[in-house]
Ligand SMILES: O=C(O)CCC(=O)C(=O)O
C-alpha cells in the first residue's frame with residue numbers, strides 16, 4: 001500500500017523519477033529517428049522538385065532504382081520504432097512492481113473526499129488547486145507554495161470511486177468538475193487520459209438520476225447524445241427521463257446528504273474541532289490552565305525540568321513541550337521506517353485494518369537503540385509511572401498517509417475480550433503521545449466529548465489518563481487524529497498499563513476521580 005503512509009508516497013516519487021528518465025531516453029531516440037526520416041524525405045522531395053535533376057543522368061537513374069528497391073523498404077520496414085517502444089516497455093516493467101495499485105488510487109480518492117468533508121473544502125477550489133472553505137470570509141487552512149490544479153480525468157477518477165459505491169453526494173460534486181473541465185478542452189486529446197467528456201456526462205447523468213434530479217439527468221444525457229448520437233442505451237434513458245418528467249412520476253429531489261460511511265456519531269463536533277486552530281482554552285477552563293517546570297521529584301529532571309502546559313483538567317491532559325530533540329525524532333523515524341506496516345484496530349478479539357485509521361506503524365523495543373531507551377526513561381521520569389515490561393507496551397511509531405487520520409476512539413479497551421489484555425497487565429491506564437514531526441495543515445488531536453483540540457506541536461508529548469482511579473474507562477477521553485490536510489505527520493505512542501502503577505497512582509472508589 002502506498003497511500004497509507006507519506007513515507008511510502010515519497011518512495012514512489014523515486015519510481016516516477018525512473019519512469020521520467022526512461023521516457024526522456026525514448027523521446028530522444030524517437031526524435032532522432034524522426035529527424036533521420038525527415039532528412040530522407042527532404043532529400044528525395046528536393047530531387048522531385050528540381051527541374052534540373054533528370055533521370056537522363058545515369059547516376060540519378062541509378063539512385064532512383066536503388067532507392068525504390070532498397071532505401072524505401074528499409075525506411076518503411078525499419079525496426080527502430082519497435083525497438084524504441086520495447087525499450088520503453090522494458091523500463092516500465094522494471095519499476096512496475098513498485099507502482100501504486102488500484103487500491104491506492106481508490107484510497108487516494110477517498111482521502112481527497114475526506115479532506116473535502118472534514119475541512120468543508122469546496123470541490124471547485126480543490127480542482128483549481130486551492131483549499132477554500134465553504135462559508136464566506138473563512139481563511140484558507142492551507143495555501144500551497146506551488147499551486148497545482150487537477151485535470152478533468154483526475155476529477156473523473158475521484159467521482160468514479162464515489163459513484164462505484166453508490167455515493168452520489170460525492171460523485172456529483174467531482175463529476176461536475178470533470179464535465180466542466182472536459183467541456184473546456186473538448187477536441188484536444190491527452191494521451192494519459194482514460195476518461196472522456198462522454199464518460200463524465202454518462203456517470204454524472206446517472207448520479208443525478210439516482211439522486212432524484214431527473215431534469216439534470218435528462219439535459220446531461222441529451223448533451224451526451226449530441227456527441228455520440230448512436231448510443232442506444234443513453235437514447236433509451238433520455239426517453240425514460242422524458243416520460244418520468246411528463247407523467248410527473250419523478251420524485252422531487254431533496255437536498256443531497258453526505259453518506260454516513262463510518263461509525264461517527266459525533267461527526268459535527270469532530271469536524272468542527274479539526275477545523276479549529278490551536279488549543280482553545282475557554283474562560284471557565286482558564287483559571288486551571290498554565291505552564292510550569294516540573295521535576296516530579298526525579299533526579300533525572302533536576303537539570304532539565306519538563307515544560308508542562310496544562311491543557312485540560314477533566315479529562316486530565318497535559319502537553320510537555322520540547323520533550324524530545326529534532327535529532328531524537330529523526331532517529332526514531334529512521335528506526336521505524338523499514339518496519340512500517342498498515343495500522344490495525346481492535347475488532348472484537350482480533351486486530352484488523354480499517355478505513356477509520358489510515359496510517360502505517362511499527363513497534364520499537366527499548367533495546368532497538370539508546371535513543372529509544374533514553375526516551376522511555378524520560379517518560380518514566382515525567383509521568384512517575386513504571387514502564388518496565390510488562391507494565392507498558394513497546395513504543396508505537398506511526399506515520400500517517402494521504403488524508404491520514406484516526407477517527408474518534410478510546411485508547412483503552414472497552415471490552416474484556418480486547419487483544420489489549422493479552423499482556424496480562426490490565427488496561428491502558430495512560431497514553432503518552434509524542435509528535436515526531438510538524439505538519440503544514442490539519443492533523444490536530446481532537447478530544448470530542450471534552451470539546452478541545454491540540455494542534456501538532458513538533459517534539460512535544462501529550463499525556464492523558466485513559467482510566468479513572470477506580471479502573472473504569474474515562475468516557476471523556478474519546479479522541480481522534482484529524483485528517484492530515486498537508487504534510488507528513490509522525491507520532492509515537494507509549495501506552496502504559498494499570499499493573500505496576502498501584503502505588504504510583506493510587507486507586508479510589510470515587511467514580512469521579
Ligand atoms: O495522531 C493523533 O493525533 C492521535 C493518535 C491516536 O490517538 C492513537 O494513535 O491512538
Ligand SMILES: [Fe+2]
Nearest residue numbers: 409410411479
Ligand atoms: Fe488514540
